[in-house]
Amino acid sequence: MTFLMTVIGIVVFAIGLLVSIAWHELGHLSTAKLFGIRVPQYMVGFGPTVWSRRKGETEYGIKAIPMGGYIRMIGMFPPGDDGKVSARSTSPFRSMIEDARSAAYEELQPGDETRLFYTRKPWKRVVVMFAGPFMNLVLAVVIFLTTLMAFGVRTTTTTVESVSQCVVAPTEKRDTCKQGDRPAPAAAAGLAAGDRIVAFNGARVEDWSTLQKKIRDTIGPATVTVERDGRRIDLHATLIENKVAKTDGKGGYVKDEYVSAGWLGFTPANGYVEQSFGQAVTRMGGMVEDSAKALIDLPAKIPPLWDAAFNGAERDPNGPMGIVGAARINGEIFTLDLPATHILVLCLQVLAGFNLSLFLFNMLPLLPLDGGHIAGALWESVRRHTARLFRRPDPGPFDVAKLMPLAYVVAGVFVCFTVLVLIADVVNPVKIT
Template sequence: MDILVMVGQLILGLTILVGLHELGHMLTAKWFGMRVEKYAIGFPPKVISKQIGETEYMIGAIPLGGFVKISGMIDESLDTAAMGQEPQPYEFRAKPAWQRLIVMMGGIIVNVITGVIIFIILTNMYGEPYLPAKEVKYGVVPNELGKQMGFQTGDKIVKINGKPFENFDDIYEPDVLLSKNGYYTVNRNGQEVNIPIPNDLMDKMADNKDQMRFVEIILPFEVGRVLAGKPADKAGLKPGDKIVKVNTLETPYFHNLQLALLANKGKQVNLSVDRAGQIINLTANIDEDGKLGFERAPLLQYSMRDYTLAESIPVGTQKAFGVITANIKGFGKIFRGEASASKSLSGPIGIAQVFGSTFSWQNFWFIVGMLSMVLAFMNFLPIPALDGGHVLFLTYEIVTGQKPSDKFLENAQKVGMVLLLGLMAFAIGNDVFKLIF
């Protein structure tokens, strides 16, 4: 049943996103008088289709994509039979380059609009959770940058620039980090101590992206959602468990657990687990990143900030484009060799696991909104066979006034298809490998 829920959410989410993406291409094409021969959600074999006017509307059996076939366009169908004849007025190739560019951008634009609208609505309906500063009862634990600033484990931040504050994340606000002669006030063993904010703090944080949060909250925790196929799942951990020891190292707080796991990454460990008041022993194989593979359920009381519709627009928009920013940073890490492609990229199985085995509309639409922005970003990549490849060639044509030959576009499309099929095979194989091992 859990698998059916995950697969069902994946298919529904992809159907919505692919349908809207291809609708963006179709509507802009029809707007400019181009003939749209086929609008398809999913890939063949055909499940159902209906001819309306000049366009066949089809649903395919493989729900991992879709396409729009526009007359006179070299696309993934590689149907070039009519390309040797004179262009007809209704064909893609007969239209001005700027119109063709808008058609190729149509799907990307619709996905961006969809993602932004979803995040705006979610922000308006559900608000935004935040951690009140008063809830950080156990203090903070600094990383190396935090130690250089003067923080000590157990410090409780009570003021920013001499004033009490409500939201704990306010300590990371740019106006705080950039404030002149700024300082934090901490309660350290009953005494108030001021910790100056260095003038070059932003530079130090920029030099080391892993130091962006110079302190972490000391968190009591329970095991939340256990990720399928991960070491936690294979070891038998369940939601509500409290890991009290890793081998002989006590783990009363989450940072203690993180340190213990990092010290044993790639190794087998014994876990002492408090399950409903009884201590049980489990054996787990920690992965190479020092993780077990579960979401923590922190025992802290979060508050909710509500937004009016007007307030939700900038907040939701920022959240939506934050997904694209995160993807750009992620690709940058992969290309620089700072992150593993096999651990960072997921295919349909990995995406289904993100949806989870339980259904909630809030979680479903959040993931759909996120995937919509990811789909827009991925399609904008300048790879032949993706929209971004067409955009690249059309931009070249507009700038130089010279259109690439049909033969060049056909060969570029073939190369792009091979790259995409290879990437898809890698992603699916990687999903299966992670699931098994």
């Protein structure tokens, strides 16, 4: 059964991935057609074509490898300095430029002279190239805001999940009591699973972080007010000093680090807490900030990723993860002992995180990414405006094709990185269980 649920989770992620790619390319397609650019192809995936159908002047299809997608626009690059579409050269770098230029014109038909991508104003080209990543951003924002406001954030609550029967330090790494162990303060006071703690020493508590701090700051007698079966009951406990996990200040814990603090002796339950629109926007902003920082820190995470893939080092759960790793995570989510709505929320948030990463990654100002074409169009606009300002001749379109040698280098780096992440995801995957 676990294997079946894992497979279902992976298939669900694959479907979500295809939808995200199609949605991304739809942004490019719709704006290109809006500005009169001819688009011969709209494809989801790479490799052999599995299915396609022509509607109007565009062929729509699905390819065998769901690792990306593309639309083919006529005239992505301007003609060469000699006005020709292609002119062969023995220089390998020049050949790259000419191959890219000729590919942009290989489906040129009579009447397409006014429908070329490069002939559109720079701002229109920026819109066309930005529309793809923007669609991913829209999808991520909609999913995050919807799940945060409709379902909430999975967080630690003040409801008791279980009660420790005896005093056991976490450093002992055991869950059972031994003869001679002292009763835990919570058990001695009569705290029971299902109780919701609403006040501590007379002060109202509504969230776990507040309650946790009050407990840790208290050693000695305390009154714990709980809500049980619709009634409020005051329980009297004597908290003791014990070793407890050190917190990181962000709601999490520092692995294998402990501090001495007040201890009551129970495990809080996790649940979903609905967020207001303002809270959801704030959390969404934090996610974008964290994702952008992770992208900036990516080069520094390559050596640990290499060690995890080839040297058996521990995999960083916050390190880079590829499509295979994300699919495995989604598969694990389906095996969790959680309500169906909770599993749905977690899967949607994985998909939203993937779309947010797609947006940020594609906005890097490097060819062959969308951000590289955006940077080229913006640079052309700057050149032309500067020429007009100083009454110089119009420099004409910026020839992005001349950057193709660099684009091949960037693509090579991306391929190598993708392979490294793939190996790490297979031999040493990130796990949530």
